[in-house]
Amino acid sequence: MLTLKQLDTGFITTQGQRRILASGLDLSAREGELTAIVGPNGIGKSTLLRTIMRLQPALGGTIDIDGRNTSGFSTRDFARFCSFVPAGKIPVARLTVEEIITLARYPHTGWFGKLSPEDIRIVEEAIYSLNLQDLRLRFIDELSDGEKQRTWIARALAQGTPLVILDEPTAFLDIPNRFEIYRLLRQIAVSQHRLFLFASHDLEFVSDMTDKIWMLLPGEFFEGAPEDIISGGILDKLFRHSGITFHPEKGLMFPQPEPEKYLVITGDSSQCQWIKRALKRAGFGIITEVQQHPFAHIFCSKNEIVLEKNDRKIRFSSVYALILFLKTNH
Amino acid sequence: MSSPEDSIRRIIWPVIITLLILLILGDLLMGSVRLSAGEVWNSLTATFPADDTAATIIRQFRLPRVMTAVFAGMALSVSGLLMQTVFRNPLAGPYVLGISAGASLGVALVVLGFSSLFAFNKISLPGNSAMLLAAATGSILVLLLLLIVSARVKDIMTILILGVMFGSAVTALVAILQYFSNESMLKAFIIWTMGSLSSTTNQQVYLLAVMVILGLLVTAMMLKNLNILMLGEEMAVSMGMNLYLNRAVIFLVTGLLVGAVTAYCGPIGFIGIIVPHIARMMFNTSHVGRLFPGTIVLGAVILLAGDLVSHIPGKAAVLPINAVTAVLGVPVIMWMILRNRKLSALM
Numbered sequence: 001m002l003t004l005k006q007l008d009t010g011f012i013t014t015q016g017q018r019r020i021l022a023s024g025l026d027l028s029a030r031e032g033e034l035t036a037i038v039g040p041n042g043i044g045k046s047t048l049l050r051t052i053m054r055l056q057p058a059l060g061g062t063i064d065i066d067g068r069n070t071s072g073f074s075t076r077d078f079a080r081f082c083s084f085v086p087a088g089k090i091p092v093a094r095l096t097v098e099e100i101i102t103l104a105r106y107p108h109t110g111w112f113g114k115l116s117p118e119d120i121r122i123v124e125e126a127i128y129s130l131n132l133q134d135l136r137l138r139f140i141d142e143l144s145d146g147e148k149q150r151t152w153i154a155r156a157l158a159q160g161t162p163l164v165i166l167d168e169p170t171a172f173l174d175i176p177n178r179f180e181i182y183r184l185l186r187q188i189a190v191s192q193h194r195l196f197l198f199a200s201h202d203l204e205f206v207s208d209m210t211d212k213i214w215m216l217l218p219g220e221f222f223e224g225a226p227e228d229i230i231s232g233g234i235l236d237k238l239f240r241h242s243g244i245t246f247h248p249e250k251g252l253m254f255p256q257p258e259p260e261k262y263l264v265i266t267g268d269s270s271q272c273q274w275i276k277r278a279l280k281r282a283g284f285g286i287i288t289e290v291q292q293h294p295f296a297h298i299f300c301s302k303n304e305i306v307l308e309k310n311d312r313k314i315r316f317s318s319v320y321a322l323i324l325f326l327k328t329n330h
Numbered sequence: 331m332s333s334p335e336d337s338i339r340r341i342i343w344p345v346i347i348t349l350l351i352l353l354i355l356g357d358l359l360m361g362s363v364r365l366s367a368g369e370v371w372n373s374l375t376a377t378f379p380a381d382d383t384a385a386t387i388i389r390q391f392r393l394p395r396v397m398t399a400v401f402a403g404m405a406l407s408v409s410g411l412l413m414q415t416v417f418r419n420p421l422a423g424p425y426v427l428g429i430s431a432g433a434s435l436g437v438a439l440v441v442l443g444f445s446s447l448f449a450f451n452k453i454s455l456p457g458n459s460a461m462l463l464a465a466a467t468g469s470i471l472v473l474l475l476l477l478i479v480s481a482r483v484k485d486i487m488t489i490l491i492l493g494v495m496f497g498s499a500v501t502a503l504v505a506i507l508q509y510f511s512n513e514s515m516l517k518a519f520i521i522w523t524m525g526s527l528s529s530t531t532n533q534q535v536y537l538l539a540v541m542v543i544l545g546l547l548v549t550a551m552m553l554k555n556l557n558i559l560m561l562g563e564e565m566a567v568s569m570g571m572n573l574y575l576n577r578a579v580i581f582l583v584t585g586l587l588v589g590a591v592t593a594y595c596g597p598i599g600f601i602g603i604i605v606p607h608i609a610r611m612m613f614n615t616s617h618v619g620r621l622f623p624g625t626i627v628l629g630a631v632i633l634l635a636g637d638l639v640s641h642i643p644g645k646a647a648v649l650p651i652n653a654v655t656a657v658l659g660v661p662v663i664m665w666m667i668l669r670n671r672k673l674s675a676l677m
Contacts, residue, residue, distance in 0.1 A: 055564055079570030090562055091418070094616035106558050107570035113554035113619075159569065 001066055002029045002052070002163060002195060008060035009044055009051045018059055021047050025061070027214050027223050029197050031162055034182075034189050036206040037199045038229075039216035040238060045199035046087060048216070049167050052197070053084050065163065079107040083159035085152045087167035087199075093141040097151045100140055101126055104158035126158035129188050146177035153181070157188065166198035170205075178202060182209045203235075204251045259285030262293075267300035275300055278319045282327060298322075342612055346627050353634040357396045360638060362646035363387055394535045395528040399637045400630040401535070401542040402527065402595050403605075405587040407629025408549055408622070410602030411609075412584050415556050415618055416577065417490050424588040424602035426490060427476055427581065428497030429469045431504075433592040434523065436468025437461050438504045441519045442511035461522070462534075462593045469589035472496055473581060480577050486563060524650030525596035527637050534594060541590040546626065548583045552576070556618040598633070599652055600659030605629045607666055 004027045010020040021044030029035035037045045050056045052063055054070065063070045065081050073081065083104070092100070104126070105119045115123075127133055130150040135143065140151060149169060156164045169185075170178040182205050185196050200206050206213065207226040215222045215229055215238070222234050229235050235246050243255030262285040265272050275298065276286050287294060296309040305316040307325070316322040358370050365373075365384055373388040409424040417426065424430070440460050475496060480489050508516055530538065549556075555576050558566040567573050591598065609624040610616055633651075636658060640649040 053568055055567065075567065075572060076570035079568060082568075084565065084568040086562070086564060090565070092560060092616070094610060094614065095560065099617055100561070103557055103561065104569065106554065109554070111551055111554065113557075 001031065002197065003064040003067075004028070004052075004061065005064065006061035007048075007051070007058055007063060009047050010059050011047070011056060012059075020059055022216055022221065023060070025221055027221065029195055029212060029214075031193050031195045032189055033195065033211035034185055034209065035195070035197045035212040035214060036210040037197070037214045037216065038201075038203065038206060038238070040218075043216045043218065045216060046167050049165050049197070049199055053082065053165055054078060055084075076107050079159065079161070081161055082163040082165060083156035083161040085149075085156050085164070085166040085169055087171060089145075089148075089172070090152065093139065095140055096137050097132055097140060097143070097154075098123075098127070098136040100151055101132075101154050101158045104155045104160075106159075108160065122160055123158050126154040129157060129192070130154040130184060144177075145172040146174070146180065149173060149177070149181060150184070153184075157192070157194075162193070163195045163197065166196065168199050168201070170200065170202055178205055203246065207235075207246075256280055257283060259283055261285065261295040262287045264288065264294045264297045265300065266297070268302055271300040271302060271305075275305065275319055275322070278323050279326075282323050284326070296326075339614070342624075346624070346631060350627055350631050350634070353631055353638065354396055354400070357399065357634050357638050358388065358392050360641040361387065361392055390532065391528065394530050394532050395637070396634070397535045398527045398530045398538065398595060399633045401538050402591045402598060403601060403629035403631070403633030404626045405542045405545060405591045405629075406598060406602040406633070407605030407609075407625050408546060409584045409587040410604075411606040411618065411621065411625050412549065412556070412580050413602070414606055415559055416580050417486055418560070418562070419490065420607065421603065422490065423600075424584065424591075425497070425597065425599070427493040427584060427588075428472045428495075428500060429585055429588045430592045430597040431497040431500040432468035432470075432472030433465040433589060434468065434504050434597065435500045435507075436464035436466070436471075437522055438507045438519055439468075440464040441522065442507040442515050465593035466589055468500075469585055469592060472500065473585035473589070477578055477581055480581065481574055486577075521650075522596045523652070525598045525652035525655075527595055527633075527651055528648065530594050538590055538594055541586055545583050545587040545590075548579065550622065552579060552583070553619040553622055556580075560616060560618065595651070597652065598655055600655045600663070601629060601633055601636075604659050604662050604666075605632055608632070608662070611666075 004025045007025040007027075008020050008023040009025070010018060010022070012018055025048070037048060039045050047056065051058050052070075054075075058071070070078060070081075102115065102119075102123050105115060105123065106113065108119060109115060127136055130153055132147075132150055132154055135147060135151075140148060143151065149172070153164075153166070153169065156166075170181050173181065182202075185198075186209055188194060189196050207230060210226060212223060213226050213229050215234060217237055222229060222232075224232075230246060230248060239245065245253045247253050259280075260283070263279060264287055265276060265279075279286060284295070296307055299306045299308065305319070305322050307314045307316065307322065314325065316325065355367075355370075358374075359365065359367065363383075365387065369384045370388055370392075373385040374393070376385075406424050410422070413422040413424060413426055414420060416422075476489070476493060479492055483489055483492070508519065511519070555566075555571055558569055558571055559576070561569075563573055566576075588602075605628050606621065606625055609621050609628050612628070613621060613624050615621060633655075636651060636654045639658070640651055640654045642649065
């Protein structure tokens, strides 16, 4: 269990001034759970992670692991409690997946890094947990970003720590790879009883797949289940002044500009749905009944789209062609 | 997975070991006096060799030269590997820390400074212990300066830049000394900067060998830490490494290796930068533990080859080793850059 008590994070400038980013943080996270740190850019998510990792000093307060203050740990002892997956790409070439994961046994082996059977078992477990068995002999620089990230997570697991801290683990990944990483983290958190703490901007995944959210906002912070944050209206504070809202069913909703022209759409509803979407993006308002002097009338069916304006009928084969026509012919 | 590449990999070790032995023997044959392979063998093995002259040439001149090439090649290439790993920069080499510049200043002070001050007319360059001491002192001073800085500066790139700055500043001081020195002194100094493998005596080779072997042993004990450093310093710290201590040890070892070689042979360029890259390509890995033995042997092989080339057949003249390594080294580096496109791919 990780507990922050009255923690101040920030940095000390070269002139010796203290720049505090977040102060008085009282937060906790526990083994077997995924905890995500959410907050706007520049609020200090990475700084908080690095402070917990002891890569930069805490400016006040304490960080405890299982009730023990981490500032009392030696570097080597700390490496047995907490491992790190840094943000960004790590420029390493010509090292195989297996070699990188094996290096993680560093804090557990002697002078020459000789591996015990137990070390080898832990490395194997990490390789299998992240489905890397077919990639083990490949060079890290030849892998896709998703495979690379799985390797770095496996490396952290092989370090054998109850805590694993990840700084934006899915920043470079496409949607299926993001899902895969979160799915694997969930599975490992439960099966291996690990505590995963990570910073993330993937609100949709985070609200769906984490057990707890630490939310950092200017001058305040919250913690709780994703639902506590959403239903308490706290999440909307993240979008203050941006007009964006988070809908429990639809996910993120973006504001649309006030339309100048209105269109009436009738026809097959599943087709209409996509056309409406495209029209909204192009800046048109949608109305269902002829009352506000619509600009034109659109009929949609499975095979074609028909635009009727001033008794003229024009047929379109794609949504793109329709939008292009509307944009160029006012 | 079995491919022609794999079968090539399997014969790499036998090939480079054979090459090392052939080059050692070949280099023993090189020199201004033509000696047959039989004479060389006899001079090396017989307790009382039949031909005194041949024995003297081999035992007093050629063997120390060959052994100097072997140990200097090992030392320079391993220190290059150390620097490239610590700085995670493919163009780092033994001289990025300014250690050889420090040695140059030491030598310049002795050859140019003191000698013009005390009006020594003659200074016998090879084997002059004052010069050795000066070179060693110069490199140790620069190294100490760098250690003090590196204990305070977190960012390794800053240390790299400071190392280059120290080097430039020291080189400028050397230039001033050169400007105020007389012609013969200047020539003596310039010749020192061109590097030489043949100015070491048998006793000095023992000392060089001891220092190089000591440096290699410490490096062998550091291999685990060097591998961790490949993943970046923050990752290394998060894995429990004491960063400042390890940096200091790596700098000290590099200082020992480079300082020793520079003191005896002058600054020999390029070997330190290219050999680790050749090893990475041949063994197809960046794993420092797996590169280390190959880098050692390849360093010896390549400097021996350089020495072999520097002897113009049938003539007493020997090309300066620094010119030879540069002429051989520059095309290799350019070829690697063009072949890899991205510099980061070199590591």
